[in-house]
Amino acid sequence: MFEAIIRWLKGGQESKEICKSRLKLILAYDRTEISPEILDALKEDMFLAISKYFDIKEDDVIMNISKSEETVALMANIPIMGMKRQTI
Amino acid sequence: MPKKSFVVTSGKGGVGKTTITSNLGTALALLDKKVCVVDADIGLRNLDVVMGLENRVVYDLVHVIEGECRLKQALIKHKRAEGLYLLPASQTRSKEAITPDQMRELIVKLKEEGQFDYIFVDCPAGIEHGFRNAIAAADEAILVTTPEISAIRDADRVIGLLQAAEIYEPKLIINRLSLNMVKSRQMMDKEDIIDILAIDLLGVIPEDEQIIVSTNTGDPIVFMDDSKSASAFKRIARRIEGEDIPIFGEDDQEGIIARLRKFFARNNRKEPEHV
Numbered sequence: 381m382f383e384a385i386i387r388w389l390k391g392g393q394e395s396k397e398i399c400k401s402r403l404k405l406i407l408a409y410d411r412t413e414i415s416p417e418i419l420d421a422l423k424e425d426m427f428l429a430i431s432k433y434f435d436i437k438e439d440d441v442i443m444n445i446s447k448s449e450e451t452v453a454l455m456a457n458i459p460i461m462g463m464k465r466q467t468i
Numbered sequence: 469m470p471k472k473s474f475v476v477t478s479g480k481g482g483v484g485k486t487t488i489t490s491n492l493g494t495a496l497a498l499l500d501k502k503v504c505v506v507d508a509d510i511g512l513r514n515l516d517v518v519m520g521l522e523n524r525v526v527y528d529l530v531h532v533i534e535g536e537c538r539l540k541q542a543l544i545k546h547k548r549a550e551g552l553y554l555l556p557a558s559q560t561r562s563k564e565a566i567t568p569d570q571m572r573e574l575i576v577k578l579k580e581e582g583q584f585d586y587i588f589v590d591c592p593a594g595i596e597h598g599f600r601n602a603i604a605a606a607d608e609a610i611l612v613t614t615p616e617i618s619a620i621r622d623a624d625r626v627i628g629l630l631q632a633a634e635i636y637e638p639k640l641i642i643n644r645l646s647l648n649m650v651k652s653r654q655m656m657d658k659e660d661i662i663d664i665l666a667i668d669l670l671g672v673i674p675e676d677e678q679i680i681v682s683t684n685t686g687d688p689i690v691f692m693d694d695s696k697s698a699s700a701f702k703r704i705a706r707r708i709e710g711e712d713i714p715i716f717g718e719d720d721q722e723g724i725i726a727r728l729r730k731f732f733a734r735n736n737r738k739e740p741e742h743v
Contacts, residue, residue, distance in 0.1 A: 394653040400660055403617050407624050407664065 412445055412452045419443060426456065435461040471579040473587040475508075475606035477630075477638075479622030481593030483614045484643040487679060487689075488701075489590040490518050492610075494688040495705035497552035501585040504543065504578050507557035508602040509592040510565060516556045520686020521546065530558040532577075533570045539581055548691065553584070563597045568604035575605035586708075595629055603630065609638035610670060615645055615656045624665055639670035641704065646675040658715070671704035672716050673697050 423443050430436055442457040476489045486509075493505040506529065507515035516522045527542035532555070546552035555578070558565065578587050588610075591602035603609065609630050613623040623640075630638055642658055649655035662669050676697035682689040690698045700716035707713060 396653045396656050396660070399617050399656055400664070403620060403664060406617075406621055410621065410624060411628070 408452060409447060412447070414445060419445075426458075430458060431464075433464055434458075435464060437461065471583075471585055471587070473575050473579070473589065473605055473607050474610050475589045475591050475603045475608075475635075476610045476612060477591035477599065477603065477626055478593070478612040478619065479595060479626040480613075480619045483612050483619050484673070485593075485612050486514050486518050486590050487683070488610070488612055488641060488643065488673070489515060489588045491688050491690050491698075491701040492705055492708070493552055493586070493588050494519075494546070494549050495690045495701045496586050496708065497546070497549040498690065498702075499705060499709060500551065501709075502551045502553075502583060503586045503588070504553045504555055504582060504584040506555045506574075506578075506587060506589045508571075508589050508598065510557045510561055510563045510598065510601075511559065512592065513557035513559045515590050516544075516554060517686065518683050519546065519554060519688060521554050521556075522686075525556045528556045528558040529574065530561050530565050533566050533574055539577055543582070548687075553582075563592065563601065566601055568600050571601045572605040595626065599629070600633075603633055603635060606635055609635050610641055611638040611667065612641050612643055613661065613665075614643050615650075615661060620656075620661060620664065627665065627667060638667055640665060640667050641671050641673065642669070643673045644675045645672050669715060670707060671700060673700045673704075674716065 423441055426443070427436065427438050427441055436458055440459045444455055446453050446455045476485050476492075478485050489505050493503045497503045505515060505519070507513050508529075509515070510530065513528075516525050521544050524544050527537040529542065531537045532539055532542045543553040543555055546554065575587060575589075578584050589602050589606065592598035611623055611626060611630075613619045627638060630636075640662065642661055645658065646655055650657045658669060658672050674696050676689070676695060678692060678695040679689055679697060682692065682695075689695050690701050692698050696716075703713055703716050
């Protein structure tokens with residue numbers, strides 16, 4: 381208790397809070413860790429879905445997970461050659 | 469009540485899986501259940517030593533699986549706890565000596581032939597072959613962590629792997645929680661950990677030096693009535709049995725105001741809290 385007051389007076393951060401914020405960041409990264417096999421399977425599915433609407437080449441599809449300090453995003457770069465004619 | 473198999477797992481080593489397996493098994497046996505604790509750490513057997521049964525190992529789990537002995541011959545009966553049996557691991561073989569399918573057959577055999585109410589499988593550290601074997605036949609998983617960053621990180625990874633193996637909703641045991649350090653805010657509390665891992669809490673075991681004494685002598689700590697961890701283990705055993713009793717330390721780590729507040733909250737509550 382006394383130690384806690386001293387620490388508070390000194391303005392030091394409680395190590396528990398440091399631990400929590402480090403852990404949250406680590407897990408945010410860990411949880412989006414995707415194996416290359418799964419990423420390939422996803423790429424394949426995306427290609428099939430998108431090629432119903434656009435002319436695209438499978439080799440051009442670039443996909444990866446992009447991580448910054450705060451966010452994790454799935455980035456896909458898919459150059460479009462042209463539209464598919466829609467049958468109505 | 470249907471027979472149930474649990475795997476006691478953690479990812480990280482040294483967080484207390486073996487101690488917890490031994491003591492939960494003993495505590496449930498003291499509640500008149502027939503319990504088998506299985507050491508799945510082939511090549512690094514330890515559960516026998518922690519339980520003080522190392523001198524009585526003749527056959528092991530690999531012998532049973534390979535048909536070199538009958539199940540009954542390999543089971544070691546505990547002398548002080550009626551209904552408690554150990555199935556030891558082999559010390560000379562490797563984890564690749566058995567397959568997940570063989571492990572499944574073994575657990576079925578323990579349920580049917582052995583008539584055990586509870587089976588606890590002490591999982592080896594890591595997430596490789598030994599882990600796959602240990603979780604193969606588990607109806608439920610008990611996930612052990614300490615309040616340390618590395619242990620919690622590994623626990624999170626194991627939650628994902630269990631899910632992939634279709635074992636959902638593992639129950640968490642937080643081991644070695646120091647109430648003093650939590651009070652001085654130098655250690656994460658149970659709420660912080662549950663919040664991060666997002667799974668149900670089965671129990672909290674306080675840091676207890678007596679554990680060392682208990683492993684030194686090979687007597688499970690639940691036999692020592694005055695120890696604080698013994699009472700935590702007994703509570704967890706009763707929760708596994710379906711009793712609705714509070715987590716260890718829920719009342720004794722709070723001040724008078726918090727306790728009063730809780731008292732009134734409890735009286736106003738409509739539904740019992742599901743922990």
